[in-house]
Structures are given as C-alpha cells and as structure tokens.
Amino acid sequence: MRKRVQFLLALLLFTSSLTQAQVKKDPVIENIIKEANNDSHLEKLGHELMDVIGPRLVGTPGMQNAHNWAVDKYKSWGIPARNEKWGEWRGWERGITHVDMVSPRVKSLEAMQLAWSPATPAKGVTAEVITLPDVQDSVAFQKWLPNAKGKFVMISMYQPTGRPDYNWKEFATPESFEKMKKERDAQSEAYRKKLNTIGYNTRTLPVALEKAGAAGIIMSNWSSGFGVNKIFSAYTKKIPTVDVALEDYGMLYRLAENGSKPKIKVVAESKHAKNPVPTFNTIAEIKGTEKPEEYVMLSAHFDSWDGGTGATDNGTGTIMMMEVMRILKEVYPNPKRTILVGHWGSEEQGLNGSRAFVEDHPEVVKNIQALFNQDNGTGRVANISGQGFLHSYDYLGRWLNAVPRNITSSIETTFPGTPGGGGSDHASFVAAGAPAFSLSSLSWSYGNYTWHTNRDTYDKIVFDDVRSNVILAAILAYMASEDPESTSREKSVLPINSRTGEPMPWPQVRPATRKGGVE
Structure with missing residues (x-):
C-alpha cells in the first residue's frame, strides 16, 4: 500500500511538472x-x-x-x-468651404467641397439652385442644357427619408416600413432611368453641366446613416462641386421643385499645384x-x-x-x-x-x-x-x-x-x-x-x-x-467558376498608377 501511494505521488508530481512545462509563459x-x-x-x-x-x-x-x-x-x-x-x-489643398442659402430665407448649410474641386472667386458665387429635368430622351436633354447656365445644378437623387433602416425597423409599423422601402426603391429606379435617358452617369454629368456654363454642381452622397455622407472627388475642372448634407439637400430640392427658386452662396477655397x-x-x-x-x-x-x-x-x-x-x-x-x-x-x-x-x-x-x-x-x-x-x-x-x-x-x-x-x-x-x-x-x-x-x-x-x-x-x-521553418507558398486549387467551368485564376500582379489625377 505504501509503495502504491509513493507511486501515485510520484506520478502526480510528474504530471504537475509536465503541465507547468506545457503552460510555461513566453517572457x-x-x-x-x-x-x-x-x-x-x-x-x-x-x-x-x-x-x-x-x-x-x-x-x-x-x-x-x-x-x-x-x-x-x-x-x-x-x-x-x-x-x-x-x-x-x-497636387491640391483644401481650404474653407461655406455654403449659405440666401433665398427664400437665410440659412447656413452643412456642406463641403469634394476633393480636387476647383475654387470659387474670393467673394464666392451666388446663384439659383435647379434640379435635373424629366425628359424623353438624350436629345431633349441636350436642348435643356443651356438652362443650366449660371445655375447650381442638383444631380443626386432626392432621398425620401433621412432615417436609417434600423431606426425605421425599431419604431415604424411593419406596414409603414415596407411602404417606405417600396417607395424608395421606386424612386431609386426612377433616378437610374433618368440618368440613362439623359445619356450621362454621375462621372460624366458634372462635366457636361460645366461645359454648359453651370455655376456649380450640388450633390448629396448619403451613406444611409444619421447625418453622414460619403465624400469622394470632383470631376469638374473650373466650377466647384459641393456635397450638401441630406437634410439641407432635401430642403433645397423641395424648394426648387415647388417653385420657390432657392438661391445659395458658395465660397470654396482651394489651391491646385502647378505641377x-x-x-x-x-x-x-x-x-x-x-x-x-x-x-x-x-x-x-x-x-x-x-x-x-x-x-x-x-x-x-x-x-x-x-x-x-x-x-x-x-x-x-x-x-x-x-x-x-x-x-x-x-x-x-x-x-x-x-x-x-x-x-x-x-x-x-x-x-x-x-x-x-x-x-x-x-x-x-x-x-x-x-x-x-x-x-x-x-x-x-x-x-x-x-x-x-x-x-x-x-x-x-x-x-x-x-x-x-x-x-x-x-x-x-x-x-x-x-x-x-x-x-x-x-x-x-x-x-x-x-x-x-x-x-x-x-x-x-x-x-x-x-x-x-x-x-x-x-x-x-x-x-x-x-519560427524555425519558412512558410509555404503553395497555392490551393481554387473553386470552379460556375460561368466558365474552370478553376478561378489566381489574382494577377497589377501595375501601380505612378502619375495620378492628371491628364
């Protein structure tokens, strides 16, 4: 019995020391x-x-x-x-952006010029705000384009709600939530069709309006959250492109659509490097x-x-x-x-x-x-x-x-x-x-x-x-x-592409754009 106890004690000590070795901490x-x-x-x-x-x-x-x-x-x-x-x-450097509605009442707007946007004159530009027309085809839009001269043109879709979906889901009735989503989907589809009809996209439209003599481009790239817009780059070379927060953009849009002829003043300071x-x-x-x-x-x-x-x-x-x-x-x-x-x-x-x-x-x-x-x-x-x-x-x-x-x-x-x-x-x-x-x-x-x-x-x-x-x-x-071993670079066989019936190819090395943002 005594030998058995000694054996078990020795085994316990060995197991304990082994466990300690296994969990030894790396300093x-x-x-x-x-x-x-x-x-x-x-x-x-x-x-x-x-x-x-x-x-x-x-x-x-x-x-x-x-x-x-x-x-x-x-x-x-x-x-x-x-x-x-x-x-x-x-080369470009952002300066001050200040946008104010000056008619039919005075209100400072939440807005900023997009990256690489041209500057306004020092005193800014004041002009009426208009929306894109509903036309039958691209020929009719070309005939409309002279109407953009001297105006700020709104080119983004009017959003029916500034509340994100999670907020609707939490508080709205299911029927109301579904109704809003259907109306928004219909509005999005109508906006997509409008762009197709006029023959431009969000990149080429600002350029066409600039050539037509527009005073500036007004857009609102809502990011589907409270008070948040995505801010990317301008495609204009001479006139400012400004993103306006959904709340203020919606107000301007409603005023323009209902005949109030809103006017805004835009001051956009920026510097472009010569080289x-x-x-x-x-x-x-x-x-x-x-x-x-x-x-x-x-x-x-x-x-x-x-x-x-x-x-x-x-x-x-x-x-x-x-x-x-x-x-x-x-x-x-x-x-x-x-x-x-x-x-x-x-x-x-x-x-x-x-x-x-x-x-x-x-x-x-x-x-x-x-x-x-x-x-x-x-x-x-x-x-x-x-x-x-x-x-x-x-x-x-x-x-x-x-x-x-x-x-x-x-x-x-x-x-x-x-x-x-x-x-x-x-x-x-x-x-x-x-x-x-x-x-x-x-x-x-x-x-x-x-x-x-x-x-x-x-x-x-x-x-x-x-x-x-x-x-x-x-x-x-x-x-x-x-690690004493070098890592393996062996590639796995990629899944089958359902369209071609062949394994998906490994991504190819692509060259860097070494001179960017210039023509």
Whole structure:
C-alpha cells in the first residue's frame, strides 16, 4: 500500500511538472501584453495623426505632413525609417468651404467641397439652385442644357427619408416600413432611368453641366446613416462641386421643385499645384539578426479621403502598426527575421503604394515570411483567411495558439480560403505569391458611418479594440520571426467558376498608377 501511494505521488508530481512545462509563459509575449496595456501610446498617436495632421488625401500637404511625422516618430523610438518615393499625383489643398442659402430665407448649410474641386472667386458665387429635368430622351436633354447656365445644378437623387433602416425597423409599423422601402426603391429606379435617358452617369454629368456654363454642381452622397455622407472627388475642372448634407439637400430640392427658386452662396477655397507632387510610402524596419534577408511585414495604408480625418480608414490601422513596431522594438529588439512595416500611399485610388512596393522590391517580396495587413475600421479582429495558401493553417495555427484566448476566441478563421483580389493592400502581395493576410475587423457600423465619410473622426475610435489588435499583431509578428521553418507558398486549387467551368485564376500582379489625377 505504501509503495502504491509513493507511486501515485510520484506520478502526480510528474504530471504537475509536465503541465507547468506545457503552460510555461513566453517572457516576450508577456512583455508585449504588459507594454500594450500599461504604456499604450495609441491615444496620443491618434490625436497627433487625426486631430493635428488631419486627413491624408494623396497629393495634399496633409499627406506629406503625415509621412514626415511618421518618420520622425519612428526615429524617436530608435527605429530607422524613410519616405520612399514611388510616383507623382495631382497636387491640391483644401481650404474653407461655406455654403449659405440666401433665398427664400437665410440659412447656413452643412456642406463641403469634394476633393480636387476647383475654387470659387474670393467673394464666392451666388446663384439659383435647379434640379435635373424629366425628359424623353438624350436629345431633349441636350436642348435643356443651356438652362443650366449660371445655375447650381442638383444631380443626386432626392432621398425620401433621412432615417436609417434600423431606426425605421425599431419604431415604424411593419406596414409603414415596407411602404417606405417600396417607395424608395421606386424612386431609386426612377433616378437610374433618368440618368440613362439623359445619356450621362454621375462621372460624366458634372462635366457636361460645366461645359454648359453651370455655376456649380450640388450633390448629396448619403451613406444611409444619421447625418453622414460619403465624400469622394470632383470631376469638374473650373466650377466647384459641393456635397450638401441630406437634410439641407432635401430642403433645397423641395424648394426648387415647388417653385420657390432657392438661391445659395458658395465660397470654396482651394489651391491646385502647378505641377504634380511626389508621392511616398513610409517604411520602417527592425533589422533581423539571424535571417536579416527574410521579412515579417506589417501593413496599413496611410492615405485617406478627406471628408473627415480618416480615423477608421485607415488611421486606426496606421497607429496600430506603429504601436506594434514601438512595442517590438522595446521588448524584442533583436528579431531573427527583419520586421518591416509599410505605410502605403494612395490605397484609396487603387492600392498604388503597395503595388509600387511589390514592383520595386522583388527581393523583399520573394523572402516574405508573412505579412499582416489591417484596414477596415476600429473594431477588434474578427476574421482571418488563409488567402488561398494551401498550408497556411499549419503556421498561422501555431502562431495564433500563442495569442491570449480572450483575443482569439472571437476570431473566425477560414483555411485555406481564397486569395483577395483587391480591397486592401495585402492583395498586392497575395497576387505576387507572398503569404499576406488581412486582419479583418468587426464592423462598428463602418460601412454606413465612417467608411469614406464626413464622420470618420477621432471620436469613432474604440481604443480598447485597437489595443487588442496591437497585441494580436505583435505576437503574430514575433512568432513569425522566431519560427524555425519558412512558410509555404503553395497555392490551393481554387473553386470552379460556375460561368466558365474552370478553376478561378489566381489574382494577377497589377501595375501601380505612378502619375495620378492628371491628364
């Protein structure tokens, strides 16, 4: 009996020691978590980037200021960084926009000029507002066009409601909700047919109106949320293009349609550079000690549209990757592989910065161990796909296993997945055969409220979620750097295209637009 007790005691001690060995904590991972939670720089980085520098439209001084700020910030952390020129873009600088209705009463309107919009004279332009006519065909519209001379022309559909669907669903009767949706669908279809009838689309119509002598273009690109519009670019060369908030746009539209002949005064200040301006990527690196010619990459596009301050598209991805680099330099200063971060320019116009990097640095692309890209908003990471790489689960599974369970428990993974053909900068590398992965985030109403809108501002950042993403990306980068094995690039057989009956092709490498926004 005594021997049996001794045996069981020895077995218990062995099992306990084995369990302890199995759960032995990695000091680097522990320090990553500690640094991210106890000495986070995220709020300060977010303030400096979004509040002080502001939006980062390609070709603007704001974009250049951001590049210089990032280089200085990295150098202050002891991380070598540089701005790497890859092309040129149309130079433009936003100034003041002020739009007032001056008749039939006085009211300041919520409005802003679109990117690359021409300026008005210093005193502004005052003119009547008119809507597009209902005509039988494009010939009749050509006959109408002289009526646009000297007028502000409204070219967007009149929205029947400024309430998003979730608000209707919560408060309206089911019958009322369905009635509203049917009326809106009918109105949308009628607007689409109107554009087809007149023979123009939303890109070509402003140009035709400009040639006809219009005073300016008024539009409203509602984003299906309270008080939120998407802000993109103007297509006019001489007259201003202004986006007006749904509420004010609707008022002007009703006044014009009911014969009140509203007049507005538009002051739009902006500056156009005489020549294209240089465009850059910001690159920073922590040099590897054992395999310096192999790379673990962090990736986030740096540019934004300029309706807001680009906070969640992609300020959060930017400050997240900067914080990852800062923490790794602090707790893991001598990685086995080189850790490289790319802050890409002109993603919004077609992944141009990352495509240029792929073209210019084949020596890096062929030796990428893994790339982690973050783009779609402030939320904690919720999805990771293997991007079509057959054995991606083997290494991503190992690395994710080192991440705290409270972070990975809500992440859905798809292996091997399918390769991203666009959407964000990881696609530029996937097309070149490099194992590049998107850290895809929870929505936080991204599509309606912050993606490319006038409401994409600092106050929409959820810093606890971004901190979670910092820990995730830092541990993944650490694990990828330390992994004794090189990652497999073997591609899976893609699904059959139902239209062709053939397997879907792997995305092709596409060239960057190196000179943009100029004819």
